[in-house]
Amino acid sequence: MSDSDGKKTLGVRSGPRAGNVKQSFSHGRSKNVVVETKRKRIVVPKAGISKTTIQTSNKEGAKNLSSGITDTEMERRLKALQAAKAREADEVAQREANAKERE
Secondary structure, three states: OOOOOOOOOOOOOOOOOOOEEEEEOOOOOEEEEEOOOOOOOOOOOOOOOOHHHHHHHHHOOOOOOOOOOOHHHHHHHHHHHHHHHHHHHHHHHHHHHHHHHHO
16 A cells, blocks of 8 residues: 555544534524634734834833833823823912902
């Protein structure tokens, strides 16, 4: 007997074909149904962008501090805190003005 006679090798199948499931009901009936399966998404980088440009754009503000925050992120957080304090001061002044009007 020759191994090259065109027959496929035997393999173990895990139940019915992938995507088909046997659905059984409580009253004894069953039917085969097709189940949608999610495919793994393959991300392909764009042709115009090279790896070096991606790495340099990530490193622009990527000097990590001991807290794990980049310089640009720290600046944004500080600006947000300053804006919040200014808003709070305006609200306090507005409340005081409203209180004086009521008197």
